[in-house]
Amino acid sequence: MDKFDAVIIGGGPAGLMAAAVAAQRGRNVLLIDKNRLLAKKLRITGKGRCNITNAADIPDLILNVVTNSSFLYSAFYTFTNENTIRLFNSLGVETKVERGGRVFPQSDSAKEVADSLVSYAKKSGAAIISGCAKDILISDGKVFGVALSSGEEIYAESVLIATGGVSYPLTGSTGDGYKFAEKAGHKIIPPKPSLVPLNTKEAWVKDVMGLSLKNVEITLKKENKVLYKDFGEMLFTHFGVSGPVVLSSSAHIKNTDGEFTLIIDLKPALTFEQLDRRIQRDFQKFINKNFSNALVELLPKKLIPVIVELSGISPELKVNQISKEQRKSLAYLLKNLPLSITGARPIEEAIITSGGVCVKEINPSTMESRLAKGLFFAGEVIDCDAYTGGYNLQIAFSTGYLAGENI
Ligand SMILES: Cc1cc2nc3c(=O)[nH]c(=O)nc-3n(C[C@H](O)[C@H](O)[C@H](O)COP(=O)(O)OP(=O)(O)OC[C@H]3O[C@@H](n4cnc5c(N)ncnc54)[C@H](O)[C@@H]3O)c2cc1C
Known part of the structure; x- marks a missing residue:
């Protein structure tokens, strides 16, 4: 297989956003997801209506992050909630603001949001395949690719881990990213259920x-x-x-x-x-x-x-x-x-996983690992979580955007 500039593991909101942004920068990007249907979790968000983000101002967004809010300053100010709304509007998803600043698609359809994000990544030029990442390839403190369960190896300058947490595992988020991060020497804060x-x-x-x-x-x-x-x-x-x-x-x-x-x-x-x-x-x-x-x-x-x-x-x-x-x-x-x-209730029933890759070992301005060169993180795999109200998806979009800018 060709060598890529970047391989992204995980086609949820964080991975898709990163794929689109990196591809628009001219990077040769490959996104892998274990599900044929991308953004499976995004499709069930907000009881099928998808609370895309929250219309609050940024300090308020930060106040609604329960764990490691200060880590998200750069991400929230670089790709704001307004950017999220504008992006979806530009992709043809009209939005409306409901009680508590919650932003939903006018259509009340999470499917519309997910489909628009997938086509945004594709139209931006990202290649997308279905496959399960088994391991990351790393040597001398630098990543150089991803090994798939099929036995195939894909080589790349950068690898982004956007595998989500461990809640609602039927959507594909089964905690694989923690294993990959640990291989690179990262500390994992033990996953716990939140918003449960x-x-x-x-x-x-x-x-x-x-x-x-x-x-x-x-x-x-x-x-x-x-x-x-x-x-x-x-x-x-x-x-x-x-x-x-x-x-x-x-x-x-x-x-x-x-x-x-x-x-x-x-x-x-x-x-x-x-x-x-x-x-x-x-x-x-x-x-x-x-x-x-x-x-x-x-x-x-x-x-x-x-x-x-x-x-x-x-x-x-x-x-x-x-x-x-x-x-x-x-x-x-x-x-x-x-x-x-x-x-x-058990973590499988939680909306969000609290815990994950320790933020001290990630550069908050780039989402790059401080331990392994070329390794990046975005979304719920990171030890950040927020209240209900659209904040968690904003975390995925903002960190995905920053990673996409830097991979
Ligand atoms: C029922 C429910 C409702 C929710 N509603 C809202 C809401 O309305 N608003 C809000 O802000 N948040 C909501 N959330 C939270 C939100 O969905 C998550 O925070 C968000 O999806 C995280 O995005 P992510 O891209 O980091 O991870 P995920 O969406 O979990 O995506 C990770 C992707 O990685 C893939 N993957 C994992 N391991 C591998 C591997 N080894 N190889 C290949 N691919 C892999 C998975 O298949 C998956 O597609 C909800 C969550 C749930 C469960």
């Missing part, structure tokens, strides 16, 4: 499975220390909780030693006093009804039996017999619904 649903001790979550709460505030605590607070949407599942705010909170559970509690404020727009007055009004309205029938205007139907049970107030008690103390403790419960977190 959480298991709870409380069995009642099963009874409300499928219930999505749109405007709640959650507080994640370890013992008495607040680790994370957020406002938005969450979801109950058969094992516990999920949805955007819960996923973001999971980024703060670095290990499961200790007691974690998730407190849900079901009425964050009301102060305790306002909520108490609201309950009084509802009780007035339903004065002759049983307690269990007096919460219909306050709570989603599915949640009422749970709250009735947790309140300790008999469901049959007439509303006019509920004491002031009982009413106030109900208001407290609605603003402080507690869940004991027993752990995170």
